[in-house]
Every structure is written in structure tokens, then in C-alpha cells.
Amino acid sequence: MSDIMDTMESTPEATTPTKPARKPGFTHRLWTGEISYDFVGHARWWYIFSAVLILISIISLAVRGLDLGIEFRGGSDFTVSATNVSSASLDDFRQAVIGSGVPDLDGTTVAAVGSDRVAIETRALDVPEQVKVRDAIATQAGTQAEKVDYQQIGASWGQQVTRQATIALVVFLVLVSVGFSIYFRDWKKAVSAIVALLHDMIVTVGIYALVGFTVTPATLTGLLTILGYSLYDTVVVFDKVRENTADLDDLRETYSEAANRAVNQVLVRSINTTVLGVLPVAAILFAGAFILGSGPLEDIGLALFVGMIIGAYSSIFIATPLLVHLRMAEPGMKQQAARVAKRREKLAKMSATATATTSAGPAYAVEMVGDDVQAPAVRQQPSKVSRAKRNS
Amino acid sequence: MAAVSARRRRPTVTLVVFLVVVILLLTIMALSRTWTPKLGLDLSGGTTITLTATNTSGAGTVDQASLEQARTIIQQRVDSLGVGEATVTTTGNNQIQVSAPNVQSDELVSLVGQTALLEFRRVYQVAQAVSYPDGQAIELPSVPASVEPRPTEPSTTLPTDDAGRQSLLTEQLAWTPAATDTTDFSEYQCSDSMPQVWDQPFFACLRSDVSGSQSSGSYKYLLGPRLIEGNLVTTASAGIPQNELSWVVTLSFDSLGGSLFSSATTTLAGATSPTNQFAIVLDGKVISAPSVSNPIPDGSAIIQGSFNQSSATNLANVLKYGSLPLAFEVSNVDTVSATLGGDQLTAGLIAGLIGLILVVIYSVVYYRGLGLVVFTSLVVAFGLTYTLIVLLGQSMSFALSLPGLAGVIVAVGVTADSFVIFFERVRDEAREGRSLRTAVETGWDKARRTIVVADAVSLLSAIILFILSIGAIKGFAFTLGLTTLVDLAMIFFFTKPLVSLLVKTKFFGTGQRGSGFEAEHLGIAATRRPRPRARALANAKEA
Numbered sequence: 001m002s003d004i005m006d007t008m009e010s011t012p013e014a015t016t017p018t019k020p021a022r023k024p025g026f027t028h029r030l031w032t033g034e035i036s037y038d039f040v041g042h043a044r045w046w047y048i049f050s051a052v053l054i055l056i057s058i059i060s061l062a063v064r065g066l067d068l069g070i071e072f073r074g075g076s077d078f079t080v081s082a083t084n085v086s087s088a089s090l091d092d093f094r095q096a097v098i099g100s101g102v103p104d105l106d107g108t109t110v111a112a113v114g115s116d117r118v119a120i121e122t123r124a125l126d127v128p129e130q131v132k133v134r135d136a137i138a139t140q141a142g143t144q145a146e147k148v149d150y151q152q153i154g155a156s157w158g159q160q161v162t163r164q165a166t167i168a169l170v171v172f173l174v175l176v177s178v179g180f181s182i183y184f185r186d187w188k189k190a191v192s193a194i195v196a197l198l199h200d201m202i203v204t205v206g207i208y209a210l211v212g213f214t215v216t217p218a219t220l221t222g223l224l225t226i227l228g229y230s231l232y233d234t235v236v237v238f239d240k241v242r243e244n245t246a247d248l249d250d251l252r253e254t255y256s257e258a259a260n261r262a263v264n265q266v267l268v269r270s271i272n273t274t275v276l277g278v279l280p281v282a283a284i285l286f287a288g289a290f291i292l293g294s295g296p297l298e299d300i301g302l303a304l305f306v307g308m309i310i311g312a313y314s315s316i317f318i319a320t321p322l323l324v325h326l327r328m329a330e331p332g333m334k335q336q337a338a339r340v341a342k343r344r345e346k347l348a349k350m351s352a353t354a355t356a357t358t359s360a361g362p363a364y365a366v367e368m369v370g371d372d373v374q375a376p377a378v379r380q381q382p383s384k385v386s387r388a389k390r391n392s
Numbered sequence: 393m394a395a396v397s398a399r400r401r402r403p404t405v406t407l408v409v410f411l412v413v414v415i416l417l418l419t420i421m422a423l424s425r426t427w428t429p430k431l432g433l434d435l436s437g438g439t440t441i442t443l444t445a446t447n448t449s450g451a452g453t454v455d456q457a458s459l460e461q462a463r464t465i466i467q468q469r470v471d472s473l474g475v476g477e478a479t480v481t482t483t484g485n486n487q488i489q490v491s492a493p494n495v496q497s498d499e500l501v502s503l504v505g506q507t508a509l510l511e512f513r514r515v516y517q518v519a520q521a522v523s524y525p526d527g528q529a530i531e532l533p534s535v536p537a538s539v540e541p542r543p544t545e546p547s548t549t550l551p552t553d554d555a556g557r558q559s560l561l562t563e564q565l566a567w568t569p570a571a572t573d574t575t576d577f578s579e580y581q582c583s584d585s586m587p588q589v590w591d592q593p594f595f596a597c598l599r600s601d602v603s604g605s606q607s608s609g610s611y612k613y614l615l616g617p618r619l620i621e622g623n624l625v626t627t628a629s630a631g632i633p634q635n636e637l638s639w640v641v642t643l644s645f646d647s648l649g650g651s652l653f654s655s656a657t658t659t660l661a662g663a664t665s666p667t668n669q670f671a672i673v674l675d676g677k678v679i680s681a682p683s684v685s686n687p688i689p690d691g692s693a694i695i696q697g698s699f700n701q702s703s704a705t706n707l708a709n710v711l712k713y714g715s716l717p718l719a720f721e722v723s724n725v726d727t728v729s730a731t732l733g734g735d736q737l738t739a740g741l742i743a744g745l746i747g748l749i750l751v752v753i754y755s756v757v758y759y760r761g762l763g764l765v766v767f768t769s770l771v772v773a774f775g776l777t778y779t780l781i782v783l784l785g786q787s788m789s790f791a792l793s794l795p796g797l798a799g800v801i802v803a804v805g806v807t808a809d810s811f812v813i814f815f816e817r818v819r820d821e822a823r824e825g826r827s828l829r830t831a832v833e834t835g836w837d838k839a840r841r842t843i844v845v846a847d848a849v850s851l852l853s854a855i856i857l858f859i860l861s862i863g864a865i866k867g868f869a870f871t872l873g874l875t876t877l878v879d880l881a882m883i884f885f886f887t888k889p890l891v892s893l894l895v896k897t898k899f900f901g902t903g904q905r906g907s908g909f910e911a912e913h914l915g916i917a918a919t920r921r922p923r924p925r926a927r928a929l930a931n932a933k934e935a
Contacts, residue, residue: 071724079732081731127501130501146729147729147731148729149727149728149729149732150725150726150727151724151725151726151727152501152722152724152725152726153723153724153725154444154721154722154723154724156444156721156723157442157444157723157724160444160723164484164860164861165860165861167860168856168857168859168860168861171856171860172852172853172856175852175856176849176852179848179849179852183845217861217865218795218865218868220865221795221857221861221865221868221869224853224856224857225802225853225857225868225872227853228849228850228852228853228854229850231846231849232806232809232846232849232850235842235845235846235849236813236842236846239841239842239845243838265820266816268816269812269813269816272758272812272816273808273809273812273813275754276751276754276755276805276808276809276812277805277806277808277809278805279747279750279751279754279805280743280744280747280748280750280751280801280802280804280805281747281801281802281805282747282750283742283743283744283745283746283747283750283801284743284747284798284801284802286743286746287739287740287742287743287746288739288743291735291738291739291742291743292735292736292739295736295794296434296794296795296798296865297736297739297740297743297794297798300795300798300802300868301798304802
């Protein structure tokens with residue numbers, strides 16, 4: 001993976017190789033700050049991007065709404081194995097159900113599940129009606145009634161599921177907010193993490209509304225599990241932020257820069273944990289969608305798949321910049337930033353005289369940094385020195 | 393570094409202890425001769441019915457004791473069907489779940505969903521019934537051909553005022569069986585169905601499992617119209633009165649029930665056997681038919697007989713059930729044929745296998761030699777999880793459902809994530825210039841906290857989901873929580889000690905090519921810390 005990344009970057013002459021060794025890996029250069037993306041500096045664009053995502057989500061939710069599964073609407077659902085599933089045979093099933101002698105079945109829907117299964121959904125039936133319909137379906141499919149799977153859901157079931165999910169969500173958010181505030185001893189981190197979490201949930205729900213994926217209780221479970229995942233990523237990033245900002249007193253960098261360095265340093269870790277988390281979920285989604293055609297595997301898989309990717313995005317692009325903005329509003333942090341700037345001015349003067357005397361050549365190179373070149377560029381030099389010092 | 397090594401755990405010991413525990417669990421599993429997990433009905437085929445109770449008295453919440461009584465009654469109904477291994481459990485605070493494997497479900501659904509009908513009727517005749525063993529009922533016409541079909545709807549309406557009820561009771565006590573009733577009764581078999589209409593006579597057999605004063609046998613009863621309905625019972629309890637030796641059941645009625653019961657017992661006490669008996673009928677079966685020797689005026693009766701503790705408790709429960717302020721709605725019926733169950737199991741297993749392979753491939757490509765550590769750890773973690781699920785299936789009858797299987801698969805990612813956090817930390821430390829051996833220890837110290845917090849968050853969501861979710865989804869939360877705990881145990885007691893040991897070897901400790909610790913891979917070679925130093929340090933320590 002690092003090799004692929006290498007080709008994407010022009011190699012800076014930042015280091016002076018002592019051996020004809022391979023150039024340092026992408027990971028390493030991220031870690032030293034040699035390659036650095038200014039997540040915090042560009043936060044405004046990502047905020048706008050996320051705001052647009054949220055806006056689209058809310059609009060889709062309002063306009064299109066969610067495609068609620070039978071578990072929320074109530075009804076009876078039959079599934080049967082059938083050969084030669086085609087649009088004509090599906091209509092035969094529909095006619096067979098309507099002609100079963102049970103009234104009010106005009107709203108019956110029939111759908112193919114994969115190539116060898118048919119799903120038939122009717123209004124909620126009582127037991128004798130269900131027996132008739134089941135027999136009709138079995139006859140049509142040329143099988144016995146006990147080979148027909150069915151599910152019957154009372155009208156209040158969906159409300160119960162929704163209510164429980166809402167309670168779970170609220171309890172989780174409260175516990176996590178309290179837990180995070182205690183763990184990080186910083187309510188601003190808790191707020192940032194929760195905002196990122198809400199962002200993930202809204203966008204995931206929005207995607208469901210936009211694409212029209214069916215929402216089932218299994219989807220809700222997936223959604224609630226995402227909460228755990230989204231926080232997992234955020235914990236990793238915030239832990240590094242905490243570590244990097246532990247000694248701001250030595251005026252080498254501001255809180256904002258230290259946090260940005262943290263994000264860059266854990267970037268590979270975040271990518272790896274996300275990929276490793278997504279791989280089994282993708283396998284579940286694959287098995288659910290292609291082997292079974294429908295059901296809880298697909299629903300859980302899809303919700304997790306969408307949510308985990310968004311969770312990884314938000315922990316890096318939303319949670320950390322938000323934390324920085326909250327912290328940088330503190331007077332103490334502003335003063336510290338001012339003192340860092342002053343110290344840099346002094347250092348810049350010194351190095352200007354130094355470069356004049358030594359041979360020419362760039363002492364450092366900066367990649368990927370747009371308009372905000374100055375901060376990471378200056379930061380790199382002293383941080384290198386200090387790290388060597390620390391290790392001696 | 394001295395400080396670090398002073399409190400170094402001994403990786404070999406930890407590893408051995410952990411493996412011994414794993415082997416011990418495997419042995420328990422081997423001794424019990426159960427090699428596969430108990431499968432949920434969505435994987436093995438069967439019917440799951442969820443009933444939701446609502447409080448009919450308008451008091452709002454559903455009383456847990458009432459729910460438990462309802463569960464017992466439903467369990468008895470399901471058992472009467474003769475389907476093996478059906479379980480009835482309460483879930484949440486207002487639900488009862490019936491699970492029956494491989495059953496033709498229609499009868500089950502209608503039986504489970506029907507409202508319990510408890511009533512008191514007067515006994516007119518008792519006869520020996522010709523009984524057939526369960527499930528071998530012989531097809532007989534339910535109504536003899538010579539006789540008019542019996543009405544299925546009441547022909548009168550029940551008076552709502554107390555005075556009306558009293559005069560109705562007087563009429564009903566004066567009822568005597570017509571000639572057709574006695575002929576029909578002589579033809580009646582226990583397997584026949586008979587409409588149970590409140591103002592009509594009724595034939596019923598004695599339910600053998602809850603026999604009160606009569607010895608368990610096959611009696612059939614010719615009963616008059618209903619005298620008192622079950623919901624007038626306020627409470628019932630089983631106990632041994634002071635200074636007595638045998639079990640009795642105490643029964644109380646509300647004020648209307650009490651006055652009706654008083655009038656009824658007055659009439660019955662003056663009658664001859666068997667018309668001095670009243671039958672307690674539940675769901676079309678006679679539970680008990682005590683005889684009345686004295687009028688009972690105060691609405692509180694004591695039923696005596698040859699009760700033991702369980703039959704007395706059973707009868708009391710039945711009586712209380714009639715007074716339960718609960719109405720049940722069939723919320724969810726889910727039948728999965730054995731074929732579909734098998735398909736779902738296969739799909740789940742395939743998903744797990746694909747997921748595992750993908751994770752291992754990614755780990756090996758990215759972490760080289762360390763990928764093998766990931767692989768070994770995942771295999772051990774899988775073995776541990778599998779064993780735990782098998783053992784929990786036996787001890788707590790935990791059944792692995794499809795969502796549960798999904799939880800296990802998702803957890804593969806969670807487990808791998810912990811390794812990533814650990815390995816990346818070690819690499820960071822190595823980049824800082826530490827020797828690999830030291831890097832493993834200091835990296836672990838820093839990664840540990842992150843891993844614990846991350847797992848705690850996972851566990852928290854699993855616990856909340858488990859407590860608050862409904863139905864099969866609980867299985868997902870359960871396995872997710874279980875595997876998160878397994879993950880914690882693995883990284884602390886297996887992966888970390890294993891890496892500590894491996895880093896002492898030449899291959900890993902000196903960052904040989906392919907080990908995942910090679911300097912180029914870490915990016916060390918090109919910067920300040922050339923490889924020889926790490927090697928020198930490692931050698932120095934060995935010396």
C-alpha cells in the first residue's frame with residue numbers, strides 16, 4: 001500500500017539519505033510531518049461539504065421519506081422457492097394470491113428475490129386467511145405449504161421497535177457524552193465527538209432516503225452499531241491529539257498545529273482500521289445481497305458499510321477541526337498561539353542569517369499544502385530538532 | 393528503559409496461562425460432547441411468535457408477575473400441542489416469545505394467540521371418557537349426525553347491572569340438560585370440538601396435568617351454562633393453612649363475583665352429587681371440579697383436595713390468569729423452513745469465511761510477518777468465540793441466530809482494529825528511534841489505553857442494544873459484546889505476549905525483510921536511525 005502511495009507523491013529532497021536505500025514510506029513521511037494535509041486549515045471546505053451532505057439528507061428525508069420495511073408497516077410476508085422466476089410468473093403468483101378467496105388482497109406485491117425465490121407481501125392476515133393464501137402460493141409454486149416461509153407482523157410492532165431504538169439512541173448518547181467528558185477531562189472533546197456522531201447518523205439516514213434502501217429493524221441495529229464504530233475512530237484520533245498537545249508550553253506549535261499533526265499521524269491507522277472494519281462488513285453485505293437476496297444480513301451489512309465509511313470521514317474531517325475551533329476560542333490558547341508566532345519570528349530571523357552562510361538548498365519541502373503554507377513549513381524544523389533531543 | 397523492564401510482565405507465562413484457559417474451555421466442550429452451537433430458528437427452521445401484552449385495566453404498565461403467569465399458561469397450551477422443545481419466554485417488559493422448531497405453525501399461532509377463557513360452570517354429569525393417547529385422535533364427526541348443530545353464538549345478551557346478573561344466575565342454576573344434551577354427551581370424545589358459548593351447555597374433559605381433587609384420569613363433564621366468568625376473580629393463591637397439613641387453593645372474587653358465587657354455592661350446597669360440583673374451565677378444559685358442601689357468602693373460597701404443592705400452585709395460577717388484566721396481540725410471526733434456515737446458515741458461514749480471508753490478506757500484505765500474528769490471533773479468537781458460544785448454548789441455552797452470526801463476523805474487524813492500533817503504535821515508537829524490543833513495550837503502554845477505550849465504547853453499544861432491542865436483534869448485540877470481550881482478552885493475553893516473544897527472535901527483533909518491522913517499511917533507514925542501531929541494541933540486550 002505504501003508503494004502505491006509513493007508514486008502519488010513527488011519525492012521531496014527533504015532528507016539526505018545516507019544509503020542508497022528506498023525512499024521513506026508514505027506512512028513515515030506523514031508521521032514526520034513531511035507530507036501533511038492541513039485538515040484544520042481547510043476545515044471550512046469540509047464543513048461546507050458536510051453541511052451540504054446534511055442538507056441533502058434532510059431534504060431527501062423530507063421529500064422522499066424512508067422506505068420502511070414490513071416490520072414497521074405491519075402485514076404478512078411470504079417467501080417461496082420457485083423455478084423460472086420471470087415477470088410473467090410473478091404476475092401468476094399475484095393472481096394466485098388474489099384468487100385465493102381471501103378479500104382485500106389487491107394491494108399485494110410480488111417481488112423476485114434473487115433468481116429462484118419469490119417474496120409476496122399482503123396486508124396483515126389472520127390465521128385462517130394466512131393458511132388459504134399460503135396454500136395458494138404453495139400450489140402456484142408447485143410445493144407443499146410448509147415449504148413457504150412466512151412472517152406476519154402486527155401493526156404496533158414497528159412502533160415498539162422504533163421506540164426501543166430511540167430510547168437506545170438517547171441512552172447511548174448520554175452515557176457516551178458523560179463517559180467521554182470524564183475520559184478526556186474535556187467536554188469540548190465530548191461535544192466534538194457527539195457532533196461527528198450525529199453527522200454520521202443523519203448522513204447515513206439521508207443516504208437511505210435518497211437511494212431508497214429499505215429500513216428494517218436490522219437496519220436500526222446496524223445504525224446503532226455505527227455509533228460505536230464512529231466513536232472508535234474518534235477515540236483514536238483524540239488520543240493522539242491529547243498526546244501531541246500535552247506540552248504546548250514549550251511553544252513549538254499551537255494547539256491547532258499539534259492537532260493537525262495528530263490527524264496526519266493517525267491517518268494511516270484510521271485508513272487501516274476502517275479498511276479492516278469494512279472488509280468483514282462487505283463480506284456480510286455480499287452474502288446477504290447475492291447469496292440470500294434479502295434479510296437481516298444484507299440490512300445490517302449495508303447500514304454498517306455506509307456508516308463506517310462516513311464515520312471514518314467525520315472523525316478526521318469534522319471531529320478534530322471542530323475540537324480545534326472550540327479550543328482555539330479559549331483565551332489561553334489564543335495567547336499561546338501568539339507566543340508561538342513570536343518565537344517563530346525570532347527563529348526565522350536566526351535561520352535567515354544561517355542560510356546566508358551555509359550552502360544553498362531547501363531545508364525542507366512542503367507538500368499538498370495550499371494557501372496556508374507557512375504554518376507546517378516552519379513547524380517542521382524545530383519539531384525535528386526537539387524529537388532528536390527527546391531521544392538522546 | 394530500566395524502569396520499563398522492571399515492571400515487564402513475563403510474556404511466556406501469560407501466553408501459557410491463556411492457552412491453558414483456552415484448552416480448558418475446549419476440554420469442557422469436549423466432555424459435554426457438544427461440538428456445534430445451538431442454532432436459532434432462523435438458521436435451523438422453525439416458528440417464532442411474539443405476543444405483545446397490553447394492560448386492559450387501563451393502568452398502563454404490564455405487571456411482570458402477570459406476564460410470567462401468562463407465560464406459564466401459554467407454555468401449557470403449547471405443550472398440549474405435543475410439539476417438542478417449544479420454548480416460551482418473556483422478553484422486554486411486555487412481550488412473550490414462543491419458539492417452536494420445525495412445526496407446522498398455523499395451529500400453534502391460533503392456539504397461542506387466543507385469549508384465555510376461564511369460566512365457572514355447574515357440573516351435571518361426569519363420565520369416564522374414552523381417551524386416546526396424545527396426537528392419535530381418531531377422526532370422528534364432532535357433532536353426531538342425528539343432532540342439530542350447536543349454536544356458536546350466544547342467543548341472549550349479558551345484563552350489565554348486578555340485579556340483572558343475579559336473576560340471570562337464578563335462571564341458569566335452574567337449567568337442566570335436555571335429552572339431546574345427554575345423548576350428545578354420551579357420544580362425546582375428548583378430541584371433539586365443541587363451541588364454548590356462555591349461555592349454552594358445554595362438554596369438556598379434565599385436563600390431566602392440573603388435576604385438583606380428582607385423581608388424574610380421563611373424565612368428561614356435562615356442564616351447564618356459565619355461572620361466573622373468570623375475570624371476576626381478583627386473586628388466587630396456593631398455600632397450607634395454619635394447623636393443617638394439606639395444600640389448598642384460596643380464591644377471591646370481586647363484589648359482583650362474590651355475590652354471584654354466594655348465590656351459586658347456596659344452590660349447589662343443597663344439591664346432590666354431581667350437581668353440587670362446579671367446574672373451573674380454562675381454554676375448553678376442566679381444570680378442577682370441586683364440590684360445594686356449604687354456601688360461601690363472602691366471595692372468598694377455599695378449594696381443598698388432594699393437592700400437592702405443584703398442583704395447588706398450578707390451579708392458583710390458572711385462576712389468577714383468568715383475572716389477568718392483559719390482552720395479547722400477535723405482533724410477529726416468523727416461520728423459517730428448514731431449507732431457508734440452511735441457506736441462511738450457509739450464507740452466514742460464507743460471509744464469515746470471506747471476511748476472515750480478506751482481513752488476513754490485507755494484514756499480511758500490509759504488515760508482512762506481523763500479518764501472521766494477526767492470522768494466528770484471529771484463529772485463536774475464533775476458536776475461543778466458537779467454544780464460548782457452544783458452551784453458552786448449553787448452559788444458558790443461547791441460540792446463535794443469523795444476526796448473531798453477523799455480530800461475530802463484524803467483530804473480526806473490531807479484533808483486527810486492535811492489532812492495527814497496537815502495531816502502528818509500535819512503529820511510531822520505532823520511528824522515534826527506540827529499539828524494536830523497547831518499542832513493543834512502550835508502544836503497548838500507549839496503545840493499551842486507546843484499545844481499552846475503543847472496546848469499552850463497542851461494549852457499551854452492545855450492552856445498550858442488548859437491553860433495549862427486540863427479538864433476534866438481541867443475538868447481534870450479544871455476540872458483538874461477547875466478541876469484544878474476547879478481543880480484549882486476546883490482545884492482552886495473547887497477541888501482546890506473542891509479539892513480545894517474537895521480537896526477541898532474530899527475524900522480528902532485527903527487523904528482517906518480511907517481518908513487518910523492517911526498517912525500510914518503517915521508513916527508518918532513510919532517516920536518522922539506521923538499522924544497525926536497532927540490531928546493536930537487541931544484541932546488547934541478549935548479551
